[in-house]
Each structure stands twice: as structure tokens, then as C-alpha cells.
Amino acid sequence: MSSPISPHSRRPEGLSRRAVVAGGVAAVGLAALPPRAQAEDLQPLAELIARITEGAVPKRGKITLDIPQLVENGNSVDVKITVESPMTEADHVRWIHLIADKNPFPDMARFHLGPRCGRAEVATTLRLAASQKVTAVAALSTGGYVVADGDVVVTLSACIDGG
Template sequence: MSFPISPRSGRSEALSRREAVAIAAAGLALATWPEMSSAAETETLDDLVQRVTEGTVPAEGGVRLEIPALVENGNSVDVRIAVDSPMTEAAHVRWIHLIADKNPFPDMARIHLSPRAGRAEVAITLRLAQSQTVAAVVAHSDGRYAIARAPVVVTLSACIDGG
């Protein structure tokens, strides 16, 4: 099945069903975008951390979040997270979750680890929409949570168009 294109477009061929579905899906995504971003804007960093830890208050300490305090370009921000953990079968880091509450999508990354990782240390490059506090939440195998926070000033923002 094909759908005719408006004569104003200058194209004489018709849209295929696949193209029509793709256009409709893109329109639906754009129509719901303000709802998604406004929901993220209402959650504070503490709310996001509580959601990730299922209501448990994470302990401060044991996590090193290395991120520049001043970032010239929010499109490329290098981050390093290191957790004090023996990384044995009995005691290891299950995951590290990065949160930037002022980004259009605040849940930046979740890195899953196992004892086979050897070290609880990761490096990642992020995009930051604006100046904000970035948090690294860590889940340990014994059910404990830990957190490190770092304020970052961004001079040239990323994610301006919501991307």
C-alpha cells in the first residue's frame, strides 16, 4: 500500500507503507517530547538517586568521581569513576549509575560489573546540557549503595536541541 504525497512537494511518487510508518512514529515522538522533558525537569537529583536505589539512602564515600569542575564544551566531558572494592565473589560492585539531573535524559549510563572485572574502575565520555551536579551511584553485592557527587560548570552547553 502506498500513500500519495502532496502535489506541493514536487515529488510524483508515493510514500511506501514503511516510510509512512516512520514519519508517523517520528511525529509521535516529537509530539510527546515536551511531556518527557517536563517530567525529567520536575525530578531533583535526590529524587533520581532515590529511584535508582529503590528508596535507600546511599552512603557518601568509597567512590571517586573524577570530572573537571569547569568544562569548556558540554559535548565531550571525560569522567572517571573508581570504587573501593576488592572485586571478589563475596564483595564486589554490581553496577555504577551516572546521573545528570539537568540533562534531557538524566540517566546517563549504567555500567554493570562482576568480580571478573578485577577493578571497579570505569572511564566514560558524557554530554552535559548545562552546569549541574553529576552523581555516580554504586550498588555493592551486599546490598549497600554509595554515592559521589561533583558540581560541573559548563560554558558551552550540549543537548540544546534535546538530543
């Protein structure tokens, strides 16, 4: 026997409006998850960094990643990366690479620099698919690498369409 339906509410008795809305929100949330959001599909951050640095282990320090810890909208996250460097012909930053490992495409950007830049500083706006760690890796002309990262909590995700 099926549940009786109240003539005024057009929903089964015992099922509240709140339960119907919560169920609908949960279904939409699950459907919106990108296939890459599954844990087995994500490439570990250490592997991404090793690929970028060709196996070299980057050192901490001399690089600053300025990114907010909490963002309301993942579609627009401002970030600034600064590397301490004299930016001379003999000692400069070659490039800065940004990684967001929970995004559908974790390699966010690579900025190529040289001694003529004057200072090793870049600023941009990112799209983040979820709360995650954002990592900046810089290659130095002396052959080393430096790394900095920051955890970002995203309340409204971006990139849910896979692109």
C-alpha cells in the first residue's frame, strides 16, 4: 500500500518540506561533482612537484605565496607570488609554476621570468574547484627550486564542469 497523499500538500504524509528540499540539494550536489574529484583519479601533490622539478626536491624559503585562507567564490581567487632574488644575469628566477591538485587540470599556470623583470613577483586570479592546497614552485637560475603552499577553503566551488 502506498503512502496516503494529503490533498493540500501533494506529498506523502510524514515527509516534511525540509526533507524534500534537503534531498533535492543533496542530489544536485552529488551530480555536480566532476569525475576527477574521485580520490583514485587525483595525482598526489608530491608526484606533480617531482614532474615539474624533474625529480629535484624544492626547498622552503625565499618564496612567498599570498593567497586567502577562506574564499567565498572559487571562480575568483586572487594570488600573489614573490621570490627573493636579485634578478641579475647570474642569479634570477627562471619560472614560477602554480599547482592546484584538486582542480580538473592541476597545472594552473607557469610564468617565465628573467633578469630583465626587475623583481620576481607575479599576481593573478585563479579558479579553484574545491577547498585545497595551492602550491607555488619557482626554478632558480642557480639550478635549485623553492616551494611555498597555502590551504584555501572554498565555500562555492568553480570548475565543476570539468574545464
